[in-house]
Amino acid sequence: MTxxxxxxxxxxxxxxxxxxxxxxxxxxxxVAATVLLLRPAGxxxxxxxxxxVAAMSFGGMYAFPGGGVDRSDSQAHLDWAxxxxxxxxxxxxxxxxxxxxVVCAAAREVFEEAGVLLAGPDAATVVGDVSGDDWETARQDLEGRRVGFADLLAGRQLTLRSDLLLPWSRWITPEFEPRRFDTYFFLALLPEGQRTRDVSGEADHTMWIRPADALARAEAGELTMLPPTMVTLAEVAAAGDLAGVVAASATRDAATPITPHLDLAADGTARFHLR
Structure with a gap:
């Protein structure tokens, strides 16, 4: 990374x-939450x-599943592990x-946007495949706010597995942006038996990719990303493997916010820097 x-x-x-x-x-x-879903690849x-999608805030940018904390997340009363x-x-x-x-929002958003559910029948297990028609109906009801996340889990006697979310960092959108977010970044390993699905309608392309490859393609101009995404990719790539990523998460500062600052040069070029 440059x-x-x-x-x-x-x-x-x-x-x-x-x-x-x-x-x-x-x-x-x-306040928002985003989740880096990770899976082994050899x-x-x-x-x-x-x-x-282009019509959204930061449209055309590659990022991770996530979104803002909403009222239902704040009012949720659910089984918690x-x-x-x-x-x-x-x-x-x-x-x-x-x-x-924030944790509820992270789990809710990754289910809404990627079809991955970080919950299980008890504190030691995780649900398997949640891509069936009945699950898709439940996901659509959640996304449409016809049901709350806590009610969805309670109706299926599931416990939110907060331990599957690993806190990583916190980023705040620069002051000049018309829509700003105070976003907590989490990591989560893709649960066994589950698979991601392009279901939310908020993305026009999705893919699994090695962090180092994603970063290289971003630096080559093939993928458009903002600094929080690029920095986070570089950080997880530097951890070496999944065990290293999990170990690194235990000592990460996920409370102190980072804000990119834009520097506009006399020749009209502009670059973000972290301060």
Whole structure:
């Protein structure tokens, strides 16, 4: 990965120019969660990436499944396995209730966007294949907010496996962006027997790819990514293998936010830098 920053897409440069010209006030960053799904690939491993449809925020960019925390996540009362909300609060730098909502959002979003369910009949097991028609109906009801995540799990007597989510980092969208997110990044190993599916309608392309290959293609201009995605890919690639990634997650700072800053040069070129 380059050491002189990250090239800024033209649309974001235009947002920056407009914000500066109008003396804009930064929008409030909405709390969000995103999940890097990982799976073994021979002696290496792959990550699941999606390309957001052009009409969405950051459309055309490759990223990981995820989205904003919503009211249902904050009000969820569900069976819970893994670290208690107070422990999650310490890792994420949030109050216990707020941390629980972030974890719920991560699990909900990865089911809505990738068809992967991090839940099981008890604290030691995970459901298998959830790609059948009945599960797809349940996923669509969840995505359409006709049912809450807690109700979906309770109806099938399932427990949320919060221990399957590994906290990694926290990124806040630059101040000049009209839509901003305070996003917690998590990792999760693809549960045995489950498979990802392009189901949410929010992506126009999905793929499994080695982190190093995704990063190389991004640097070559074949895949468009923002700094949080590129940095995270480089970090997990540096861990070596899945065991290394899991070990690294235990000591990651997932509470201190990172915000990319745009530097506009006199010649009109623009690059993101991390400060």
């Amino acid at each position: 050491t002189d920053g990250f090239a800024a897409p033209p649309a974001l440069v235009e947002h920056y120019r407009r914000f500066r010209a109008e003396g804009g006030t930064p929008a409030t960053a909405r 002696t290496d491993f792959q990550v699941y990436v999606i390309r957001r 893994g670290p208690e909300p107070a422990t999650w609060g310490e890792r994420l730098g949030q109050a216990p209730d707020a941390a629980q909502a």
